Amino acid sequence: MAQSDEAPRPELLALLRAHGLSAAVAARVASVGAILHHRSLETGAEVGTTLDLATGRPIGPTLIGERDSVNFASQFAAFRPGRRYLQLHTHPGSSSFSAPDVGMLLNYPALRTLAVVGEDEHWYLLSKRAGPPTVSALEGVLRWYELWEGLATANAELITHGRLSEEAARVQEIHETMLRLAAELRLRYDDVGLLG
Amino acid sequence: MADIERKWPTIAESMELVRQGILDERHLRVRPSPEERALLRAEAAALRAELEARKAAAAKTAAKKKRPA
Numbered sequence: 386m387a388q389s390d391e392a393p394r395p396e397l398l399a400l401l402r403a404h405g406l407s408a409a410v411a412a413r414v415a416s417v418g419a420i421l422h423h424r425s426l427e428t429g430a431e432v433g434t435t436l437d438l439a440t441g442r443p444i445g446p447t448l449i450g451e452r453d454s455v456n457f458a459s460q461f462a463a464f465r466p467g468r469r470y471l472q473l474h475t476h477p478g479s480s481s482f483s484a485p486d487v488g489m490l491l492n493y494p495a496l497r498t499l500a501v502v503g504e505d506e507h508w509y510l511l512s513k514r515a516g517p518p519t520v521s522a523l524e525g526v527l528r529w530y531e532l533w534e535g536l537a538t539a540n541a542e543l544i545t546h547g548r549l550s551e552e553a554a555r556v557q558e559i560h561e562t563m564l565r566l567a568a569e570l571r572l573r574y575d576d577v578g579l580l581g
Numbered sequence: 582m583a584d585i586e587r588k589w590p591t592i593a594e595s596m597e598l599v600r601q602g603i604l605d606e607r608h609l610r611v612r613p614s615p616e617e618r619a620l621l622r623a624e625a626a627a628l629r630a631e632l633e634a635r636k637a638a639a640a641k642t643a644a645k646k647k648r649p650a
Contacts, residue, residue, distance in 0.1 A: 431606065453610065458602035478610040484592070485606065488599035524632060526595055530625045537618065555612050 391419055397508055400575050404498055404512045406438065406471070413441030418473055418502045421447065425475035426504070433474030435460040438497060444470070453477045457489075464495050471498040479503030481560045481576065482511055484529035490572075492522035505578070511563070512573045519571050528569065533562040585620065589613045592624050 393415030401411035414436060424432045424447060431450040434443045435457065445460045455474055464470065472489070482501065490499050490511060498512040520528070536558040543549035560576065567574030589608040590598070598605055613621065 431604070433604070450604075453607035454603060454605035456601075456603045461602045474604065476609065477606055480609045483604075483606050483609055485590075485595045485599055485604055488595060489602075489604065492599050522599060523592075523596055523628075526592055526599070527625055527628050527632070530592055530621060531629070534618065534622055534625065537612065541615070551612055555609075559609070 393419070394577070397577050400508075400510060400577055401500075403575065404510050404573060406498075407441075410436075410438060410441035414471060414473065414500060417443065418500060418508065421473060421475050422502045422504075422506060424449070425502075431455045431475050431477060433457065433472065435463075435470050435472045435496075438469045438471050461493060464493070468495060469497045470495055471500060472496055473500045473502070476501045476503045476509075478555070479505040479507050480556050481509045481563045482574075483559070484526045484533075486511070487529050487566065488522045488526040491518055491520065491525045491570075494518075507576060507578045509563070509576045510574070511567065514571050514573060516571075525566070525570060529562060529566055532565050533558060536561050585614070585616050587613075587617055587620075589617060589621060591621065592628060 393412060397415050398408075398411050401414055402408065406414060417434065417436065421432050421434065428449055429452060431453055433448050433450070433455045434445065436443050444463050448455050448457065448460070450456060457472065460472075480503065482499065486499055486501070490496055490513065498510065500511075501509045503509075537554075540549055540554040540558055544551060544554055563574050566572070588611045590605065
């Protein structure tokens with residue numbers, strides 16, 4: 386995979402390091418993320434890949450999905466015992482992690498970190514901390530929906546009274562869901578936008 | 582569910598896609614309607630009840646095993 390010509394943002398590199406990546410792998414992930422973002426804009430599709438956390442190398446070709454979906458089955462099948470991985474993909478609507486994203490992270494023990502890049506180049510990072518997982522994938526997905534529902538109920542009131550737009554509510558409540566979920570499930574969650 | 586235009590996957594559908602390694606995130610572009618949210622809420626409540634019942638049964642079994650004969 387070609388490297389991106391753009392210099393990675395220092396705040397993004399710092400956050401990737403905070404998620405346990407070495408300096409070299411953090412730079413690689415930032416570069417690959419920039420490439421995926423361009424590919425996603427070019428193709429109009431969701432794109433993704435999985436990188437080996439020790440080397441930063443993608444374990445397969447870039448996956449080009451459809452407008453809002455991408456199939457990682459071939460890369461999950463390429464996981465090797467004893468290795469740990471970071472999955473990187475683009476996101477429709479520039480929002481934070483979906484319930485299926487959380488389910489994916491919890492369902493595959495070797496998957497340690499998820500990174501998404503939004504259409505607006507906003508990055509979101511989610512990592513497992515050391516130790517055994519706190520909940521099953523099903524419980525994580527269920528909890529995502531439960532937390533989201535509480536926030537959506539509060540926002541619905543604001544939308545009805547014209548104090549919040551549907552669009553602002555959509556992005557804000559998914560981010561807030563992830564903040565609460567990560568704290569409950571002992572996951573590390575961060576985001577960084579173009580303005581830091 | 583047939584009468585409601587669904588924009589979000591159910592929890593069961595999300596889990597099935599996760600098992601297949603597929604991320605389908607078209608729902609991230611929209612918020613579900615109040616009617617669709619009610620369906621998701623009902624599914625979540627039923628699943629939560631099922632999970633809690635399973636946990637209670639497992640705890641009961643573990644307690645039985647610990648008890649001296």
